[in-house]
Amino acid sequence: MSGTATPAPRGLDGVVAASTRLSHVDGLAGRLIIGGYELQELAGRVSFDEAASLLWRDHLPDADELAMLRQEMGILRHVPSQTLSVVRAAVRARPIDALRMACATLSLDLPNADDISPPADLAAAKMLTARFPTIIAAHARMSIGEPPIPPREDLSLAANFLYMVHGREPDPIAARALDTYWTTVIDHGMNASTFAGRVIASTRSDMVSAVTGAIGALKGPLHGGAPGPVLDMLVEIGEAGKAEAWVRRELAEGRRIMGFGHRVYKVRDPRADVLAKVAEQMSGAILHDRQLFELARAVEQTTLRVLEEAKPGRNLRTNVEFYTALVLQSLGLHPASFVALFACGRVAGWCAHVIEQHAEDHLIRPQSEYIGPKGLKVAR
């Protein structure tokens, strides 16, 4: 450590690393503010593209702005052939890895990929957000040996995604569920992937590079990779009566229960409430089968009780990933794609942070504490 630098807590826990107008996580009150609005004010009440525009342009779009945005992003949904070639080459990779590789190719489709001016950043934000669902749908189709279904411009981003995956127009309730999910996860303070993206942008690197790096940070199970395992857990538990023994065994073997705990929230993650409602609606209106939802509720209650007993004072509560698993499963989407679907929502937030970081134009460059040996001599 040099000069007057002081060591930060492990994992930068509790450190304020940036100022942002984009979102605020109040971990003690269980509140999430997005662009000035409480999550509950936005989720299910504005569409995902409206929420994206709020973050990119600092206000909810009026009717004309929204119509223009939808038209632009509708056209942008079509991905270039070089991107589809990479998706094809990555057909055996996990969807999140295919997305990361395909995302990197999108800079080839920009007039000047190194342009980090506000208009260029906004154009790249629209392009990335419009294309992520197309990439994931194409990967899903190719991985079952089917050709990708070209996007439709007349459907919402979420409805078009479900159409490209399933080959038929979705029920409006299903499309709204996915749209609400994407809005719910659009931004979340200085989470690991957003921080990674901001670090990259702080070097005056471009938006596609920053977003590609952010995808790499999101995929880990401690961040966005938990909903797949949540579903596995529910399937393995099978019935409410077996939950307690299962959770106790996992904890005894030193494993974490996916969908619980959060670095910032010490109370229930407000996103879990929003998504629990969506999951419940999907189970009734679309699946006509409440069994998995009821099992999830029972497993949640048992897990919270056992965690409180096994890890007193840690305040381990339900996080966003728990009900995400149910929502995405109810849409007929494969668990392997869940983290990539998270990226489809979060990409709008990452782009907004890149815009903000480029405007701030200050290099993020902390120091490290050297704990290795000193004074070694080369024995030659």
Ligand code: ACO
């Ligand atoms: N199950 C069991 N124990 C847990 C869990 C969990 N889900 N989460 C934390 N703990 C325990 C740890 O073992 C540790 O116990 P110890 O002090 O006795 O050793 C204590 O709680 C504190 O854990 P940390 O790792 O220091 O907490 P941190 O704030 O770093 O972790 C995290 C947050 C990574 C989300 C963690 O709670 C976790 O691994 N959860 C499961 C994975 C998950 O759901 N990820 C999605 C997070 S939401 C998102 O990023 C979108």
